[in-house]
Amino acid sequence: MATTYATVTWDQLHRDARLLAETLIPRGPFKGIVAVTRGGLIPAAIIAREIDCRLIETISVVTYDEEHQGKPQVVKAPVAAGDGEGFLIIDDLVDSGVTAQVVRQLLPKALFACLYAKPSGKPLTDMFVVEVPQETWVLFPWDTAPLFIPPLARKAETAG
Template identity: 30%
Template sequence: MKSAPPPREVLPWNRFGDASRELAQVVVDSGWMPDLVIAVARGGLIPAGAIAYALGVKAMGTMNVEFYTDVEETLPEPQVLPPMLDTSVLAGAKVLVVDDVADSGRTLEVVMRLLRTGTTPGAGPHTVTPAPEHLPAEARSAVLYTKPQSVIEPDYTWRSTDRWIAFPWSSLPPVTATANTEA
């Protein structure tokens, strides 16, 4: 017998825009402003773009990290994947790292350790660590959701929940070819 799916929190597209702006407002109200926004791909791509627009920050980068392979299924350790961020642009910058959720927090922990110290054990065979002279002046993190079991407390969070989150960009399966395709 198949077990029931975990309880879900649904973030619809029409609420996502408000959530992103509210999270950006929390950052602004803290008195700190980033020079650069880094998205943790893939889940953080859309929130990072929305938050960067709301903050008026045009400089953006991406760190590709794989950890979750399915609902409640992960790799043994988060893996930083190519293409790699050009770390030379980080030197002396104030960097805001954005992801959709700090669930276990292990992905965000890997990214933040990499940006704060230039090291990250177990981050994958392709990881390029920034040279000490390329480290940002300061790196902070922002997520839409934080879960109670997260091993890292993000600097900025929109909401806390213990539920599985259905994000509008990842709640449907990937698009596949239709059986009736005509050229």
């Protein structure tokens, strides 16, 4: 199936992160947050502010596409979070669920929350805000830039 794109603006991301924080409050308080770098860093910062949490640890998992067939590599372990008890894991999104699976294995007692979830990754989350179709590629604000688009009339002129 052809890939479609879903553009998320800074405003939308901020709203969705605040919505997630609201649903997380009754599940807390948390000892700390583990942000899944890099995509989880900005959502984690927004959520940390809302739930008043100042201890932020990170985990970095590098995954490879099917073509490269590599095993996911943990290039930074979340040592301050132990087995995850009392910790909250934040990522921007789950897609295949591979990243979430690796993270959960290392932090089995932590709660896993993300902003966006595709069907394959959804079962690996404890909480998410918006479901996105599997074939949709989410474009985050840090992936995109505003672009000049010529007026329609000028486009018609050049098309002859």
